[in-house]
Amino acid sequence: MTTREKILGEVLQNQPASLPLPDISRFQGNEPDVVQKYKTVFESIGGKVFLVDDFSTMKCLLRQHYDTSKRIATTLPELGFELISPDVDPHTYEDVELAIIRAHFAVAENGAVWLSDEVMGQRIIPYICQHLAVVVRAETIVPTLHEAYEIIGEGTYGFGGFIGGPSKTADIEQALVLGAHGPLSMAVFVMK
């Protein structure tokens, strides 16, 4: 008997009589102003939200808020920075100061954006950069995670993740510190 058979056999023998799954369709958000809610929640986590009309306003803001003399990598050709290549060794992005990528949508109740590897350029990008900026369209913001998973569905991605702010830790005496291993800051550009 293999280990697998042994374990599965014990599970089958010991599991109790089957209980049904609950209906969870009643769970849904009813937030009237998801953009405002998103901004409030995300900023309370330590992120920054910019409401912008187009890429040219966004470019101005990027110049004001970040050191553009350092390495900036993006998946958005509109911005005119170095484009992320899916084919190079991910380690080569270690010195990226700012990464700018698009998110599929954002969640108002918790401030998180949803990104799959299809929009990351490379899986490592949003985690390895010193600062992260994400573009999300205002009309894609949903109230809660329930709507979020409805949109995600099965998904065609190999990797996907919610990111809800700059990397953080409170491991030392419960004092909140932004910028543990990952980005020191995160900004979301909500585009009308």
Next chain:
Amino acid sequence: MSYQTTTKDHAALAEAFIKDEERVDWHDGALWYIREKRDIASKGIPEWEELREAASQIKSNVISNLHDYLLQFEANLKKNGIVVHWADTPQEHNEIVYAILKAKEINQMVKSKSMLTEECGLNEYLEERGIGVINSDLGEYIQQIDNEPPSHIVLPCIHKRKEEIGELFHEHLGTEKGLSDPTKLTRVARKPLRNVFMPRRAALTGVNFAVAETGEYVVCTNEGNADMGAHLSEVQIASMGLEKIIPQKKHLGIFLRLLARSATGQPITIYSSHFKKPREGQEMHLILVNAGRTRQLGRPDFQNSLKCIKCGACMNTCPVYRKSGGLSYHNTISGPIGAILAPNLDMKRHADLPFASTLCGSCSNVCPVKINIHDQLYKWRQEIVKEGHASSTKVFGMKAMAWTLSSSDKLDKAGRAGRWFMQNVPFVVNNKLNPWYKQRDMPEGPKETFTEWYLRTNGD
């Protein structure tokens, strides 16, 4: 490197912890502060109680259909290109990890937070075989360099003061002496820890939720360390206990709404990463670990403990945990949930843990999957006494308690006797032979019982 193993029981270890009164007060307050943040976060969700109920029901469905879900999960993992392994014991788990690394001639690995691999003693096992492991979660890293196990499943070094961490960093990272500012300490650790990820070809993570329907698994962190390790690695390994399964992807909506709010009062962990397929050129392995879970599944009184999503809320709220510290539980998972999981692994060794509770029920009240933790603690006590593993003072206490509670007449008499003792000869109760009196002042007993009071004021 291996942790000092102990033969002392919870009471003896707690006694050492409570000697430093200032630290105990601080520890108590720090955890209560997290409990309060959890309360604020949960009150922000009007349907909170319904979410808990739904989560509990989903998990009941999981443990009662685990066999089929495991098969479904396995089939979908394979479809996604992930290699599946099964381990019945911690030893088997460690051997599998070692074989994966050996095949690739890898001798350095980075690991994000995983209580399961702590339970398995993986680091020690690999280090004995020449493979270096670094824990990348900051709290776990601090515990690792101090050669101590984690004292809390979410906040591994919550029992340490910042000055002690400054001292450790001075010794191990060469930072200036006397540094104790948390921001500065985190910043100085950032650089060397980021450098740890660069050369390591293998990364191991734990698993928070494993979706049977899609064959993907979700890892939640705040630091981003699981992702740093995984996305830079050639070989990615995930270790999970059998009970981490959830049936469908949409159920993540329920669990992710509950997890971080219950754990730290955050609306969601910063990173909730869904791993489904290896990236180009990468190998992904997933190890399904039993290590006593099927046995717990077969114990009707305790099988619900397998619903746990490891949020740590029961620890933060527990008056005994807050005052005695996680290390006094001498088990990887400490606190109330540890005390109902550990006796399943080794009833004799962990016979003391179900007694490390006041049975106040606060743990069950905060648990996001509604595990009846305090009932299970009580049931374990009976089981342990029956099996003859309880110390003699506890057996006497339990028998006396059962006898006293067995009729209202006895209870009345015992109550009157107790009050008489407290009022007339308190030293009989407040002495060294009564373990409850250590560090406690006995309250003054009331002059009469409720029944006596009722009869005097209402009865004619």
